[in-house]
Amino acid sequence: MAGNKKILKIIIYLAVAAAIGIFIYKRATKPGEPSATGKSQTRGSGGKNLLVDAYIVKTSSLNETIEASGTLQSNEEVQVQPEITAKVVGLFFKEGTNVAKGTLLVKLYDEDLKAQLQKLELQQQLSKTTLERQENLLKINGISRQDVDVTRNQVSAYGADMEYTRTQLQKTELRAPFSGRLGLRNISLGAIVSPTTIITTLQQIDPLKIDFSVPEKYRTAIKQGDMVDFKVAGDLHTYKGNIYAMDPKIDLSTRTIRIRAIVPNTGQLLPGSFAKVLIALKNMPDAIMVPTQAVIPGTRDKKVAIADSGRAKFVIVETGIRNADNVQITSGLRVGDTVITSGILQLKTGVALKYNKVK
DSSP: OHHHHHHHHHHHHHHHHHHHHHHHHHHHHHTSSSOHHHHHHHHHTTTEEEEEEEEEEEEEEEEEEEEEEEEEEEEEEEEOOOOOEEEEEEEETTTOOEOOOOOOEEEEEEHHHHHHHHHHHHHHHHHHHHHHHHHHHHTOOSSSSHHHHHHHHHHHHHHHHHHHHHHHTTEEEEESSSSSHHHOOOTTTTEEEEETOEEEEEEEEEEEEEEEEEEEEGTTTTTTTTTEEETTOOOOOOEEEEEEEEEEOTTTTTTTEEEEEOOOOSSSTTTTOOOEEEEEEEEOOOOOOOEEGGGGEOOOEEEEEEETTTTEEEEEEEEEESSEEEEEEESSTTTTTTTOOOGGGGOTOOOOOEEEEEO
């Protein structure tokens, strides 16, 4: 009897254990509620696919150019100023006209200098006559050699004074030092001028010079003889020039190097004009270009999101030349890579991607 009770208890315990097991199994596999394992898998797969636009990397031709701001300068420029103080007795130029080298522009009063020169010529002539007589007397020992030497020295002194006076006479004539175009006249006939008076200006405007600066990293890429293109305000025509000089020193404040080019001018260009300069460095037929918005800037480096087996992946890239819409990638991408161009802020590594538009 006791044995039967023991067997009954065991059967009851087994039935209860089986009921509990069935209950737990049904709760774990209830429809509409994922298991713990399922939840983990969903998070790992990134959930719902992210809809993005993409760009297939390919090569294209790229012309590397430098854009700089420049200023047109006269090839030669001078302010016409007298070297002495005197009255203007003659003006022989017209404002804004072209003149040839050596043309007389201004005549200053010189009558006093001419009279002084005439006086010196007479004094020298008298000294020469006296010297001839003394040399004849010296032959018969009628005069000392010292007296003859004094007279000879006086003749030379008068000659030096005459040369000085002739030099002063030359300063009364202001002539064009080179061929060019005259500016506006600042004085009138009869005015008293001094070395500080600017009578007019003279500029050689054919050819012209254009000065501009470029970053120091291009110092080895630019050389004398290179061609430059430029435009000026209010003119749609593109002008050309040739680099003929480079400053041997880099500007410490801007870290740029100053360059000068020579520009032919038929009259359309004026000194002082602002110019937008373009310098073509080299042509790269196999450059990799991607849309500008695809590049993610960072504090240390730049990144691009690409599709790797249908999932997002970030790669570090180096950039080169940038234009209005695209930027050159010098390293980090290969031809055929799929670059993500939209939805970048929502991207995370491993997120599944779905393409809306592929270019």
